[in-house]
Amino acid sequence: MNLPVKPNETNAVAHNLYSDAYDWTNQCVKCGYCLPACPTYESMGVESASPRGRINLVKMAAEGKIDFQKDLAEPIDLCLGCRACETACPVGVPYGHILEAAKEAIENSPSANQKNKMNKIKKLALVHLFPYPKRMNRIGSAVQFYQKTGLSKIIRSSNVLQKVSPALAHLEQALPAIESSSKRIRTGTIMPAKGETKLKVAFFAGCIMDSMMSRINRLTIELLTIVGCEVILPENQNCCGALHSHQGEIKQAKALAKRNIQAFMQSDAEIIVNNAGGCGASLLEYGHLLADDHEWAGAARAFSEKSKDISQILHQLGPLPFTEEWQGIVSYQDSCHLRNVQKVQKEPRLLLQSIPGVSYVEMEGFDRCCASGGIYNLIHFNESMKILDEKMKNLKDTKATAVVTVNPGCQMQMSIGIQREGAANQIKSMHLVEILAKACGLD
Amino acid sequence: MEKEALDDLSQVIPSDRMYLDLAERYCYSYDASFGEYLPEIVIQPKNAEEISEVVKLANTHKIPVYPRGSGTSLSGGPLPVKGGMVLDMTLLRDKLIIDRENMLAIVSPGVITANIHKKAEDAGLFYPPDPSSSNVATIGGNLLENSSGPKGLKYGTTKEYVIGLEVVTPTGEIIRTGGKTVKNVTGYDLTRLIVGSEGTLGIVTEAIIRLIPKPQSKHTFVAHFNHLIDSGHAITSILSSGILPSAMELMDNACIRAVESYRPSGLPLQAEAILIIEIDGHPLAIEEEINKCADICRAEGASYVKIAETEEERQTIWSARKSVSPAITQMGPTKISEDATVPRSQIPAMMERLNQIREKYGLNLVVFGHAGDGNLHPNIITDKRNITEMKKVELAVSEIFEAAIELGGTLSGEHGIGTLKSPYMEMELGITGVNMMKKIKEAWDPNNIMNPGKIFPDKGQTRVVLVT
Numbered sequence: 001m002n003l004p005v006k007p008n009e010t011n012a013v014a015h016n017l018y019s020d021a022y023d024w025t026n027q028c029v030k031c032g033y034c035l036p037a038c039p040t041y042e043s044m045g046v047e048s049a050s051p052r053g054r055i056n057l058v059k060m061a062a063e064g065k066i067d068f069q070k071d072l073a074e075p076i077d078l079c080l081g082c083r084a085c086e087t088a089c090p091v092g093v094p095y096g097h098i099l100e101a102a103k104e105a106i107e108n109s110p111s112a113n114q115k116n117k118m119n120k121i122k123k124l125a126l127v128h129l130f131p132y133p134k135r136m137n138r139i140g141s142a143v144q145f146y147q148k149t150g151l152s153k154i155i156r157s158s159n160v161l162q163k164v165s166p167a168l169a170h171l172e173q174a175l176p177a178i179e180s181s182s183k184r185i186r187t188g189t190i191m192p193a194k195g196e197t198k199l200k201v202a203f204f205a206g207c208i209m210d211s212m213m214s215r216i217n218r219l220t221i222e223l224l225t226i227v228g229c230e231v232i233l234p235e236n237q238n239c240c241g242a243l244h245s246h247q248g249e250i251k252q253a254k255a256l257a258k259r260n261i262q263a264f265m266q267s268d269a270e271i272i273v274n275n276a277g278g279c280g281a282s283l284l285e286y287g288h289l290l291a292d293d294h295e296w297a298g299a300a301r302a303f304s305e306k307s308k309d310i311s312q313i314l315h316q317l318g319p320l321p322f323t324e325e326w327q328g329i330v331s332y333q334d335s336c337h338l339r340n341v342q343k344v345q346k347e348p349r350l351l352l353q354s355i356p357g358v359s360y361v362e363m364e365g366f367d368r369c370c371a372s373g374g375i376y377n378l379i380h381f382n383e384s385m386k387i388l389d390e391k392m393k394n395l396k397d398t399k400a401t402a403v404v405t406v407n408p409g410c411q412m413q414m415s416i417g418i419q420r421e422g423a424a425n426q427i428k429s430m431h432l433v434e435i436l437a438k439a440c441g442l443d
Numbered sequence: 444m445e446k447e448a449l450d451d452l453s454q455v456i457p458s459d460r461m462y463l464d465l466a467e468r469y470c471y472s473y474d475a476s477f478g479e480y481l482p483e484i485v486i487q488p489k490n491a492e493e494i495s496e497v498v499k500l501a502n503t504h505k506i507p508v509y510p511r512g513s514g515t516s517l518s519g520g521p522l523p524v525k526g527g528m529v530l531d532m533t534l535l536r537d538k539l540i541i542d543r544e545n546m547l548a549i550v551s552p553g554v555i556t557a558n559i560h561k562k563a564e565d566a567g568l569f570y571p572p573d574p575s576s577s578n579v580a581t582i583g584g585n586l587l588e589n590s591s592g593p594k595g596l597k598y599g600t601t602k603e604y605v606i607g608l609e610v611v612t613p614t615g616e617i618i619r620t621g622g623k624t625v626k627n628v629t630g631y632d633l634t635r636l637i638v639g640s641e642g643t644l645g646i647v648t649e650a651i652i653r654l655i656p657k658p659q660s661k662h663t664f665v666a667h668f669n670h671l672i673d674s675g676h677a678i679t680s681i682l683s684s685g686i687l688p689s690a691m692e693l694m695d696n697a698c699i700r701a702v703e704s705y706r707p708s709g710l711p712l713q714a715e716a717i718l719i720i721e722i723d724g725h726p727l728a729i730e731e732e733i734n735k736c737a738d739i740c741r742a743e744g745a746s747y748v749k750i751a752e753t754e755e756e757r758q759t760i761w762s763a764r765k766s767v768s769p770a771i772t773q774m775g776p777t778k779i780s781e782d783a784t785v786p787r788s789q790i791p792a793m794m795e796r797l798n799q800i801r802e803k804y805g806l807n808l809v810v811f812g813h814a815g816d817g818n819l820h821p822n823i824i825t826d827k828r829n830i831t832e833m834k835k836v837e838l839a840v841s842e843i844f845e846a847a848i849e850l851g852g853t854l855s856g857e858h859g860i861g862t863l864k865s866p867y868m869e870m871e872l873g874i875t876g877v878n879m880m881k882k883i884k885e886a887w888d889p890n891n892i893m894n895p896g897k898i899f900p901d902k903g904q905t906r907v908v909l910v911t
Contacts, residue, residue: 023776026776027772027776029475029772029778030473030474030475030514031475031515031576031579031768032475032513032514032515032576032579032580033576033578033579035513035579036555036578036579045487045533045534046462046467046470046487046531047467047470047471047514047531048466048467048470050470052514053470056469056470056472056473057466057469057470060469065469066465066466066469067465070465071464071465071466071469072466074466075466075470090768090769090772091768091769091772091773092769
């Protein structure tokens with residue numbers, strides 16, 4: 001019988017993974033309870049695409065039995081990181097931590113340069129784009145220009161993007177109409193509460209949200225003020241670093257986290273609010289990310305404790321002052337990181353059900369990842385679409401006229417799914433904030 | 444694997460369902476038990492014909508074949524201990540037909556057991572066997588391991604429900620056993636022989652299972668006992684009073700403590716045992732029966748009895764039992780889970796023996812289980828990296844089996860023999876008994892290719908070896 005052995009000391013990467021994640025992988029009792037929860041196990045049907053399989057492979061890599069690039073990289077890369085397995089696990093294996101440790105090890109493994117090294121687009125986006133709000137905003141403006149001038153129509157009718165990359169073509173069509181930058185609420189601003197001030201909050205604007213979906217950010221702030229929040233937009237905040245840690249760029253993720261902690265801890269806000277499930281999960285895990293950093297650990301923990309999703313605050317301070325009815329069936333697609341990491345499930349549903357006129361219908365498999373997965377749908381287009389198409393069948397069954405999410409990636413992925421079904425006239429993909437704002441007569 | 448064999452297999456199975464890479468092979472090297480063995484190849488067949496062809500080739504080239512469902516086995520059933528090929532059966536899931544008129548289900552082996560429960564219930568019917576892994580485990584794996592869960596007491600085990608099979612034999616033929624009739628006495632009962640054969644006599648490719656009417660309602664209560672012996676008497680008194688509960692679950696003091704420190708919910712730390720009893724049937728009948736059972740528990744010395752009034756209270760009672768597995772894994776990374784089973788009258792004696800074993804070896808040993816049918820789950824929590832302790836575990840495990848046999852019980856109530864209990868087979872069956880089974884195996888599988896290394900011990904193997 002094979003016993004776990006310490007890896008060959010000369011293999012430094014395996015050694016690092018051994019000390020980072022080996023104990024976590026040993027917590028797995030291989031019961032398999034995670035299998036039915038895993039969307040990639042369902043769509044791909046092999047054990048290496050399951051949480052149990054991936055955990056075992058990380059363990060094998062840490063023991064030096066398999067190669068990081070040849071054997072471990074692909075199964076790990078094909079994970080959506082939805083973390084539904086953590087919710088299903090009876091013994092509480094910290095899968096998310098194992099996944100990130102594995103990604104970091106794969107990135108740093110000796111053979112990484114030849115193969116599978118983060119491809120250029122990914123690198124460009126992660127290192128040179130997301131961390132820089134100004135650059136993101138310039139892209140936002142460029143996209144707005146592209147949409148407004150009619151260039152988008154020409155591109156769409158020419159089908160050129162489809163030929164370059166079906167993934168990009170899908171994404172291009174799913175992009176929301178971008179609001180003029182003049183409407184964007186600038187960082188450094190303090191927005192007073194309408195009426196009595198019940199709570200001082202600081203708003204985390206995010207990188208993609210801020211540049212591509214500034215309208216949703218603006219509506220978020222307006223909703224917060226009408227329920228009695230004074231909203232501070234701290235200066236010098238930046239990308240949360242989620243995409244970086246998901247890609248194994250832990251160093252960069254840590255640097256971004258520190259910048260955010262510094263930016264937010266200077267304000268006297270009681271709560272840090274965000275409106276994107278993925279970012280929220282990342283903010284909530286700053287405490288874990290910087291746990292070994294003596295200088296920052298305490299502040300990181302305090303930051304994480306203050307972090308809340310928009311639905312939690314609106315529910316806590318509600319009811320919202322609705323002025324309009326929403327006639328139609330509404331369904332909700334959980335953001336995995338909101339549901340499985342932040343454990344927020346009931347608040348978005350209660351808010352939706354509170355809108356006058358809404359008939360709320362739960363979708364079969366609402367807790368199943370939509371396979372947007374950060375940039376998973378770009379990198380693994382076919383796998384992602386397989387999972388999405390299944391979800392669209394369930395959505396159709398609800399007969400909903402709006403499907404609501406609390407994360408930009410999920411929202412765009414729903415749009416892509418709706419387009420693929422040719423159902424754009426029957427159903428809309430909306431952010432929770434959009435539908436609430438509409439019912440409150442904001443916009 | 445020899446090139447010739449591989450070429451032959453490539454003629455039968457498309458390359459996208461055949462895996463030779465190290466990552467995938469490692470992913471099929473384990474189950475939920477203890478042990479890790481690397482297969483040479485993993486194949487995902489889609490139907491009986493493919494399996495028949497693969498097995499014929501395996502028989503010609505003498506390659507071991509290891510069929511596998513979701514890999515939830517606790518006894519090592521699907522582990523490829525002699526290398527060879529793992530057949531992942533999870534793609535065979537196209538058939539789940541509920542035949543209401545004949546009250547049966549026709550299923551493919553890769554169907555998840557919980558899906559059968561659900562489909563049967565939708566039709567007002569009931570498939571009682573319910574292993575705790577039923578949300579994950581496949582019906583094929585369940586019936587080959589004969590794993591049944593807590594309802595065996597009233598409803599019997601998996602083998603009582605399987606009435607017909609389609610099987611690929613170890614020489615590659617496709618045969619049918621039994622059929623759709625509840626009564627069938629034609630010839631030898633091969634269905635029963637194959638159910639529980641742990642994949643050593645063939646690969647099930649379709650099963651016909653019997654369903655019964657769904658019980659109208661259920662009632663549950665919990666009783667705390669300061670003395671273990673009293674809980675044992677309560678169990679036997681209830682069973683001899685003419686009431687047959689659908690579940691009687693027992694947790695010992697070590698279990699109670701583990702659950703309480705994992706998720707505090709006010710469990711009695713001083714109690715030596717907790718009994719959870721559930722009764723199902725007609726609402727009027729179970730109302731009377733539950734009160735009678737509760738009275739018996741009080742008369743036998745229960746310090747506390749609580750009958751659930753609402754579904755929520757019922758769930759609260761069961762949540763203590765369901766927390767046992769997660770709670771005990773907090774005590775260490777390695778869990779050796781046994782299922783030694785004794786006649787119900789011997790439960791107190793068995794609990795006493797388990798206590799002595801815990802004291803003697805100073806191990807983290809907790810006991811819970813399906814007390815109504817005598818099926819106990821002694822679990823030893825340890826760390827396989829601790830070689831000294833593992834050696835003690837080996838001795839303790841041997842003594843657990845010896846105790847069960849001495850008390851007139853059996854090595855396994857539902858997990859199967861697999862790799863972990865094969866050294867003790869002679870202890871229960873005697874040399875001649877084991878030899879008779881071996882003769883059956885040899886007749887079916889002359890080249891010993893079907894799940895070799897299971898059930899029967901290797902030469903000279905007299906006790907379990909967990910670490911070397």
